[in-house]
Amino acid sequence: MTELAMTKPVTAVKRKSVFQAIWKYKALTALALPGILFLLINNYLPMFGIFVAFKDLNYTKGIWGSDWVGFANFKFLFTGNDAYIIIRNTLLYNSVFIAINTVLAVLFAVILNEVKNRYLMRFYQSAMLLPYFVSMVIVGYVVFGFLNPELGFVNKALLEPAGKMGISWYGEAEYWPYILTFVNTWKSIGYLTVVYLAAIVGIDPEYYEAARMDGATRWQQMTRITIPLISPVIIIMTLLAIGRIFNADFGLFYQATLAAGALKPTTDVIDTYVYNALLVSGNTGLASAAGLLQSVVGFILVVTVNTLVRKFSNENALF
Amino acid sequence: MTQRANPLIHVLLLLTSLVCLIPFWLVLVVSLTEEKTLLRYGYSFWPKKFDLTAYLYLIQDATPIVRAYGVSIVVTVVGVIISLAITSMLAYSISRSDFPLKGIFTFYVFLTLLFSGGLLPWYLVYTRFLHVQDTLWALIIPGLLSGFNVLIMRTFFANSIPPSLIESSQIDGASELRIYFSMILPLSLPVMATIGLFVTISYWNEWFTSLVFINNQDLYTMQYLLNKTLLNIQFLAQVTSVAGGQITTRPPLESIRMAMAMIAICPMALVFPFLQKYFVKGLTIGAVKG
Numbered sequence: 092m093t094e095l096a097m098t099k100p101v102t103a104v105k106r107k108s109v110f111q112a113i114w115k116y117k118a119l120t121a122l123a124l125p126g127i128l129f130l131l132i133n134n135y136l137p138m139f140g141i142f143v144a145f146k147d148l149n150y151t152k153g154i155w156g157s158d159w160v161g162f163a164n165f166k167f168l169f170t171g172n173d174a175y176i177i178i179r180n181t182l183l184y185n186s187v188f189i190a191i192n193t194v195l196a197v198l199f200a201v202i203l204n205e206v207k208n209r210y211l212m213r214f215y216q217s218a219m220l221l222p223y224f225v226s227m228v229i230v231g232y233v234v235f236g237f238l239n240p241e242l243g244f245v246n247k248a249l250l251e252p253a254g255k256m257g258i259s260w261y262g263e264a265e266y267w268p269y270i271l272t273f274v275n276t277w278k279s280i281g282y283l284t285v286v287y288l289a290a291i292v293g294i295d296p297e298y299y300e301a302a303r304m305d306g307a308t309r310w311q312q313m314t315r316i317t318i319p320l321i322s323p324v325i326i327i328m329t330l331l332a333i334g335r336i337f338n339a340d341f342g343l344f345y346q347a348t349l350a351a352g353a354l355k356p357t358t359d360v361i362d363t364y365v366y367n368a369l370l371v372s373g374n375t376g377l378a379s380a381a382g383l384l385q386s387v388v389g390f391i392l393v394v395t396v397n398t399l400v401r402k403f404s405n406e407n408a409l410f
Numbered sequence: 411m412t413q414r415a416n417p418l419i420h421v422l423l424l425l426t427s428l429v430c431l432i433p434f435w436l437v438l439v440v441s442l443t444e445e446k447t448l449l450r451y452g453y454s455f456w457p458k459k460f461d462l463t464a465y466l467y468l469i470q471d472a473t474p475i476v477r478a479y480g481v482s483i484v485v486t487v488v489g490v491i492i493s494l495a496i497t498s499m500l501a502y503s504i505s506r507s508d509f510p511l512k513g514i515f516t517f518y519v520f521l522t523l524l525f526s527g528g529l530l531p532w533y534l535v536y537t538r539f540l541h542v543q544d545t546l547w548a549l550i551i552p553g554l555l556s557g558f559n560v561l562i563m564r565t566f567f568a569n570s571i572p573p574s575l576i577e578s579s580q581i582d583g584a585s586e587l588r589i590y591f592s593m594i595l596p597l598s599l600p601v602m603a604t605i606g607l608f609v610t611i612s613y614w615n616e617w618f619t620s621l622v623f624i625n626n627q628d629l630y631t632m633q634y635l636l637n638k639t640l641l642n643i644q645f646l647a648q649v650t651s652v653a654g655g656q657i658t659t660r661p662p663l664e665s666i667r668m669a670m671a672m673i674a675i676c677p678m679a680l681v682f683p684f685l686q687k688y689f690v691k692g693l694t695i696g697a698v699k700g
Contacts, residue, residue, distance in 0.1 A: 112510040118586030119503040123515055126500030129555045130522055136535045137527025143534070154534060199426070202419045211420070217686055218427035221434070224682055224689075225675060226615030228633045231640050232671040233433040236440060236453055242664065244436060247452025277430065285690050309416075341618065349641055365529050370622065375530060382528025390525045410520060 141386065144379035164380035173364065177381070181360040184268070185336045188275050193329055195276065196283035197321070201313055203284065204291045219281035227342030230278060234270070234347045261349055264357040271358065274347050275340070283328070290324040291317055323404050330403075334396035337361065337389045361385050434675070441465070441669035445662030464665035468673065475673065477628060478635040485549045485631060486613040493554045493609045494602055500555070501563030502594055507573065516564070522557040533622065548623035549631065553613055559605050566601040567594070604692035607685055614678065632674045639667055 113120060144164055146157045168174050199219070206212045222230070237244045238260035246257035260266065298316050307315065339360035348358045359367075361381055369378035401408040432455070440453045444461035451458055468475060504515045526532075542548040571594065579589050595602075620634035630638070639646040646663055 109510060116509055116511070116586075119506060119509050120511060122499040122586070122590060123503040123511070125496040126555055126560065127515065127518065129496060129551075130519065130557070132535060132540070133532070133552065133555075134522040134526065134557075136539070137531035138525060140527050140531025140534055143531055154538065199423075202422065205416065205419055206423065211423075213686075215423045215427050216690070217683060218430045220686065220689070221679075221682065222430055224611065224678055226617060226633050228615075228617050228636045228640070229671055229675060232437055232636070232668065235640060236433065236436045236668070239453065242448060242452040244453045244455070248454050251452075277433075281430070289690075346617075346637070362529075369530055369533060379528070379530045382530050386526055386528045393524050 141379075141383050143375070144383040146379075148375040148379070160376075164376040165384070168377055168380045168384075173359075173377075174381075176356065177359050177361050177364045180357065181337060181339050181362075184271065184275075184339065184360065185332070187268075187272055188279075189329060189332045189336070191272065191276055192279060192283055193325060193332075195280055196287050197318070197325060199280065199284040200287035200291055200321075201317055203288055204317075205309075216281070216285065219284060221281070222278045223282045227346040230274060230343070231346035231349060234274060235349065238270070261351040262353045264354045267348065267354050267357045271343060271347060275343055278343070286328065287321060287324065290321040294320050326403050327400055330396045330400050334393040335389070337385050337392060339363070341366065437668050437671050437675075441665050441672050443665060445665055448662075448664050461665070463662050464669040467661055467666055468669055474627075474630075474635065475632075475670065478630050478632045481546070481549070481629055482614060482632040485546060485616075486610060488546075489550045489553055489613045490606055490609050492550070494606055497555050497559050497605065498563055498595070498598065498602065499590070501560045502567050502590060504560075505564045505567035505571075506576070507568075519557045519560050523561075536623065543623045544626045544629060546629065549616070549619050549629070552619050553609070553616060559608065563598075563601055563605060566598065571597055600691075603688055607688050608692060611678070636670060636674055639670060643667070 140154075143154065143157075145159060145161060146154075147160045147163070148154065149157045152158075203212065203215060206215065235243070238246075240246060240257060240259045240261065243260070245260075250257050258266070260270075294317065298320070299312055302312050302316055339362045341362040344358055344360050344363045345366070348354050350363075361384075365378050365382050365385070368374045368381065397408055397410060436453060436455055439455055439457050440448065441464055442460055442462065443454075443457040444459040445463065447457075447459040447461075500515070500519070503509055504512050504519070506512065536548065536552070537543050540547075540551070542551060575593065576589060579593060584593075615633060617631065617633035617637050620629075620631050621637065624630065624634065643663055646667055647661070
């Protein structure tokens with residue numbers, strides 16, 4: 092009651108004059124200002140900078156002074172084979188990652204929940220989280236430890252003793268879809284498992300008690316209670332991942348492959364392509380066209396997905 | 411229910427745990443194996459000839475590593491402090507239901523999660539507008555604030571700080587800043603610890619900003635130094651030629667490389683068991699609602 096009485100006059104003031112109100116809350120505005128300013132520079136200025144995609148960027152003329160070229164950058168991007176390859180790779184990798192990660196993470200969460208020994212549970216969880224915790228650079232080292240063509244474990248300790256020729260891993264593109272999928276799963280499975288485990292722990296134990304009274308087996312409890320009750324979380328996590336399907340994990344594709352040029356047909360994704368166009372080959376036109384394409388499609392996907400989330404569960408929608 | 415879990419479950423989980431841990435073991439063992447043995451037999455999971463030369467090399471003249479460590483530590487510490495300050499200030503203000511700009515600011519933060527300008531415009535802002543390339547700021551500024559963290563913190567403030575607490579302080583005559591510093595901050599330690607941990611990890615593991623903005627070797631972070639040495643063994647030789655000044659034999663480049671990786675993993679691996687609880691808590695906060 093007192094709360095209500097206290098906030099009412101405040102809203103009344105707000106109606107009177109917005110500026111007066113803002114002045115009244117100048118301290119809160121000041122608190123917000125550094126963060127607002129940061130986002131302006133780091134996020135909003137680049138958003139306005141997307142018009143660069145329609146320019147022939149020339150550093151001596153400056154960003155404003157460069158010539159407008161309309162859709163020339165996009166034409167250039169789509170005339171070659173590049174656009175097809177990078178879009179295909181990005182979409183395929185992300186789809187496979189989403190499918191495998193979701194299935195495995197739910198599986199591990201369900202069986203981790205069955206472990207009643209606290210110490211063992213903590214051990215399993217820590218072990219699975221450790222890869223998530225290290226940087227992608229370290230992941231690059233780990234992959235290199237296995238696949239180094241001269242000294243790596245796979246060639247030296249597995250293939251050679253079996254009488255097979257060592258494989259030049261960083262020169263053969265065909266193996267990498269499997270390698271990268273494995274590495275991605277290895278690195279991210281612990282995180283997703285914890286997310287789903289938290290959802291499972293949140294289920295009311297009464298459901299299980301009632302089920303046991305009715306004689307439900309463990310398996311039945313799992314398939315009839317656990318999975319259905321965490322399915323909203325699964326759906327939302329999956330939809331969110333779909334919303335990001337046009338964004339590849341740059342670190343994975345850059346570090347794990349050691350940026351080897353020979354692997355491009357199967358490992359080049361939009362993010363690595365933009366990076367290369369911008370900072371290696373210096374082709375700002377291509378970089379900006381591919382970047383804009385990515386941002387726009389990404390935006391459309393996120394908004395679409397959010398509409399879907401809203402359908403499933405209003406409270407989990409982002410906006 | 412003291413029902414034991416199915417032994418199959420333990421077998422599966424144990425195997426998975428091993429798959430997660432064994433790769434690090436390989437790196438460790440390589441760093442501890444004598445170079446000649448490595449060159450003959452390749453990397454393996456058991457040191458055929460145990461040897462500490464790689465670490466001795468790195469200790470003997472540790473300048474490049476110590477410098478890179480220093481850069482990483484400075485960037486992380488400064489970054490985390492500023493980041494927590496501006497994230498919590500913004501999050502607090504938009505958590506106040508009586509703040510007239512709340513709606514606009516929340517949307518302003520939120521929009522950054524939906525749409526981005528892409529790498530090129532972002533790069534141009536930092537290099538042509540802020541001119542931060544080859545400075546420590548290039549490593550600190552980009553990671554300062556994520557909209558996602560702001561929204562997590564806002565949810566925390568809105569849910570766990572009773573509005574009546576703020577109102578009674580206002581009645582007692584406390585200024586907004588006073589309320590924020592002496593009431594809100596102490597009450598928000600759990601969320602600060604969680605977000606602080608996330609930001610610490612992301613600063614410590616960051617290498618992309620170095621890759622994009624840093625050419626000056628004195629400003630290499632630990633991760634970027636590692637990145638350079640993995641991609642380019644000549645670079646490693648160049649780093650260690652300073653180190654091996656007094657020793658006439660060829661430095662054990664293969665094991666040194668892996669030894670550097672171990673040195674970089676160390677701080678995280680040591681604190682990880684203690685922070686894991688917060689980490690898991692944070693993951694679940696973040697996952698349940700952005």
